[in-house]
Amino acid sequence: MFRNITIGQYIPGDSVVHKLDPRIKIIITFIFIVAIFFINKLSGYIFAVLYLYLVIAISKTPFSYILKGLRPVIIILLLTVSLNMFFTPGGTVLYTLGPLKVTTSGLRLAVFMGLRLIFLIIGTSLLTLTTSPISLTDGIEHILKPFSRIGVPAHELAMMMTIALRFIPTLIEETEKIMKAQMARGADFESGNIVKRAKGLVPLLVPLFISAFRRADELAVAMESRCYRGGQNRTRMKQLKIQPRDYEALAVTLIMVLLIVWNRVWTW
């Protein structure tokens, strides 16, 4: 029941997209997001759709996974769209519903915000669907490294993320196990009002916290006994190296950006 959370769920594969350098992939995702917000005409989204289609096709990501990534944010999406639709002043009034007015500019903004959010989520889920959490944090650490001079703890942040990511599946598994064990004792997690349900969570949360603390303790001991002392002078087994394919991917992305800029500036 917890397994249908796609954001951060990696599908192993060996396509070019999977093999790209994680630093490049993160940068490309950033460029993509900025480009999405730069678009100001519906026709501009054609390029974004084409670009996403290309990435999905090359990486062979099942479309159902991308849709699953959208499901948890549907409420936010609806909220954003309706807020924009009802509370944007200006333009001609199309429809009145009590105190709420739908104006042309409101409708326009709502459509754009909706599309932007959808593209944003698809773009970022594609990043996490095609990049293993380990290489993702590796990439983030590298990107943050130049900032460590101004006090950003790049290595520590990356290590925290790695550990957190590493333990998400473990915690999910543990949650399921404890839930089942308590259900075998007649616990009911699914029915009753909010108060009853919240109370019903105690038999789940107490064991879960205890085991999380125990695991954290064990991990700290294991790391210390292998002489872990933070990022200083640490070398890596796998060095990241930019390959020709990384330049190619960047080039394709830049072409998309140029098309979008061209669309904004010269066409309507």
Next chain:
Amino acid sequence: MPIKVENLSFVYNEGTPYATVALNNVTFEIQDEEFVGIIGHTGSGKSTLIQHLNGLLKPTSGKIYINGVDITDKKVSLKDIRKEVGLVFQYPEYQLFEETIFKDIAFGPTNLGLSEEEIEKRVYEAMDIVGISRELADKSPFEVSGGQKRRIAIAGILAMKPRILILDEPTAGLDPKGREEILNKIKEIHDKYKMITILVSHSMEDIARFADKIIVMNKGRIEIIGTPREVFREAEKLEKMGLGVPQITSLARELQKKGVTIPEDILTIEEAKEYIIRYLRGTKNV
């Protein structure tokens, strides 16, 4: 409450790249009062199988009848099944959560909606059965030893008075003395209350001692099923699965190969002793 499982198959994460076939067309029957051992390698599907017996997992296909009732039917109340089928998970001490041992054991009976007096009676009874002193009732379950925690967890299930008791590797991670104590308790409970008992284990030795019937699982299938003697007769097959037979059975087989008249399905040391003494006397007399 006889159990009947028909063509049971189960796939984890069906329809995703992570799909795992955990059970493949499993069929078997368990009669009243039977003590059944389930053995198999890590990942062979033992835990998956037993979680079907109280409705925690729904079969991908196949049927499960308990006392003639098909529990895969949506109309069957899961609460009623869980009242009758007590399942003790692997490392059950990790599910303790209450402030006191008494309250933790009372969790199951309370969920059944029993009266205060009935709950109290059952909790103390269960503590007696597993050998936890009544004086500990108001102590925190987190302050006692690992072996005691496990007994408390088992008591938590026993207090629900199930008619079928299933235990998933109840001796995992205990020292030899703790193992012995828990196993003997389980046997005692079985003999006293005559409930169907299903014991999942990695150890042939443990299972051979108590079980009336052994189910050998391998890669999601039932490889061998039968009485311990029937099962141990297939020693080669067992060894191929990396399981082997109890040491004493193995010894008997070796002796037989050397020409000693001893059956190859010896289960206990006493049995072996008798045959060996008889053989030695026999050869001397000749």
